[in-house]
Amino acid sequence: MKYMLLVCGDDTADASGMAPVEPWVDDLGDRRVRLHGHRLAPPDRAVTVRVRGGEVLRSDGPFAETKEYVAGFDLLECDSMEEAIEAAARHPVAGIGALEVRPFWEDEDAEARIRALDAELTSAARERDADRMTACYAPDATAFLDGRKHRGADALRKSFGELLTGVTGPVTREVLDFRVHVDESIAFGHALVRLRATRAVGTRINDLMCVTTGYRNAGLRWLITHEHASRTSEERS
Structure with a gap:
């Protein structure tokens, strides 16, 4: 405590x-x-x-x-x-x-709230909702995705939109291992995430990524402020 x-x-x-x-x-x-x-x-x-x-x-x-x-x-x-x-x-x-x-008040479970935020990101990807995905990030967040740097909510929304319009059907985001360390107003997470989807041209996405995430307590909720995703393997069929 x-x-x-x-x-x-x-x-x-x-x-x-x-x-x-x-x-x-x-x-x-x-x-x-x-x-x-x-x-x-x-x-x-x-x-x-x-x-x-x-x-x-x-x-x-x-x-x-x-x-x-x-x-x-x-x-x-x-x-x-x-x-x-x-x-x-x-x-x-x-x-x-x-x-x-x-x-401190005992009704605050920061790790549970961060895990709920990650679950919301998974749900938003499955529902192909770029706005919901973007809402998981702070307005000034920086993310390194697909070897590109994205800074700010508008850039992230555009990146998510490009991903979702390039595939058909649901996007499956499976979190295989997720560890979180919380230190008051900031937190860090490390996860293995598998991303599966089918491209519009018929080929499949099957990426296993190492994801490092920084979070900030924004008062009423936690938000992602920094994210770095590096691909470890990719399978296509």
């Missing part, structure tokens, strides 16, 4: 004797407990935004005037809250400030 550590500094604390944070980062990173993190600029560079009566109200500085402030964050993946607390207790700032440990 993922946990967010909010690293809270204290303006009144003496940080001169604080241990460096790098060993903590390196240790948890080597054990793949810490996934990501970063320092934040000091509170005097913050801007607080409110909207009241349709008017945007901006004020310089943090939301609350307090000696404690969020100085940074770390994203952990732990088996339990106890493990996350243990990691937080070892953070150097814990000795002079505080760390808030907060679990």
Whole structure:
């Protein structure tokens, strides 16, 4: 399960004797407990935004005037809250400030949503729907297909349209092996995909491709942002 550590500094604390944070980062990173993190600029560079009566109200500085402030964050993946607390207790700032440990919502299954996106791509190909296929990609996506580079939704839609108009009947996209690694707002997938179809001239397409895909969390859904497909074999009859 993922946990967010909010690293809270204290303006009144003496940080001169604080241990460096790098060993903590390196240790948890080597054990793949810490996934990501970063320092934040000091509170005097913050801007607080409110909207009241349709008017945007901006004020310089943090939301609350307090000696404690969020100085940074770390994203952990732990088996339990106890493990996350243990990691937080070892953070150097814990000795002079505080760390808030907060679990992520549990109703998000990013890998399942990515696999559903891949299933939608398969279904759209079978139904010969270039628009549905294109909708699986981000507007600024880049794809390397058939040895050609396609950048942007319009280029992808044209490529899919050319494929679909050049064949008759359904296009079968069979995913033989699909592995996904998710890291918060981005993900990477590796798959073996077999593409079968019959060309308008009567010859058959039977391509086995290695496909590497990059995904981005677009807020309400995941989208493909980068794809590279290389043919490993082709059979014609």
